[in-house]
Amino acid sequence: MQGKRVKELLIPKEKHLFSAFTLNFPIIRQSINKQPKNKHMKKVLIPLIAIFAISITANAQDRMGKRGQHQKHQMHQKQMMAKQLNLTEDQKMQAKAINADSRKKMQELNKNENITVKEQRDRKAAIMKDKKAKMDGLLTAEQKAKKTELIAAQKVKKEQQYATRMDKMKTKLDLTDDQVAKLKSQRAANQGKAEKIRNNESLSREQKKEQMMALKADAKAQHNKILTPEQLKKKEEMKKNREGKGRGSAKK
Numbered sequence: 001m002q003g004k005r006v007k008e009l010l011i012p013k014e015k016h017l018f019s020a021f022t023l024n025f026p027i028i029r030q031s032i033n034k035q036p037k038n039k040h041m042k043k044v045l046i047p048l049i050a051i052f053a054i055s056i057t058a059n060a061q062d063r064m065g066k067r068g069q070h071q072k073h074q075m076h077q078k079q080m081m082a083k084q085l086n087l088t089e090d091q092k093m094q095a096k097a098i099n100a101d102s103r104k105k106m107q108e109l110n111k112n113e114n115i116t117v118k119e120q121r122d123r124k125a126a127i128m129k130d131k132k133a134k135m136d137g138l139l140t141a142e143q144k145a146k147k148t149e150l151i152a153a154q155k156v157k158k159e160q161q162y163a164t165r166m167d168k169m170k171t172k173l174d175l176t177d178d179q180v181a182k183l184k185s186q187r188a189a190n191q192g193k194a195e196k197i198r199n200n201e202s203l204s205r206e207q208k209k210e211q212m213m214a215l216k217a218d219a220k221a222q223h224n225k226i227l228t229p230e231q232l233k234k235k236e237e238m239k240k241n242r243e244g245k246g247r248g249s250a251k252k
Helices: 002-008 012-033 039-084 089-111 117-138 141-173 177-199 205-226 229-251
Strands: none
Touching: 039 141, 089 117, 117 205, 141 177, 141 229, 177 205
């Protein structure tokens, strides 16, 4: 299952390379071992293969770490929302039972080694959908209205955070007003496209994921076209500095 989890986190290009590597590694190794005279080739190829495998796995683990941080943030938001909805003790007890049932189903699913990654994903999505429906069913009309207000407030907060980041980016990259306007317009257009994909019930979960990844890649390409080569270089340097600081904090 660990191999499945790693492959699940890879982007399409990495998945292709990962599959090719895992399928062909025994053959490659056997082929190398059949060449006893060429010791230099062995010394070069085996470390290269190892580096290749480590690189792909490291990329997947990095995404796993980011996913964990995102899930932690979402959990905190849900806890804050539950507190603001002022649930009764009976509602809290029912919510606790729903969470326990959902967690048990997830644990049983994770133990199942006889299903594909896609089947596991689909079943997880079904469990989460059922959990959400049951949780929403616990709320009164007033609490549902309050929840809608809180979600709207979260969206406003996100937009304010984006505006702050954009102001910082404008200063650090010396963006023109025209570039800022184009970046904001591009973001709004892509948000609309993403919403359509998420709400399209005719698409399978896998199809939605593929379209969202394609949209993300297209958005990055559009973003890069708006910036100058010098701005892109500086942006990349800023990204590396942030990642370096993040790793330093994690070690502490």
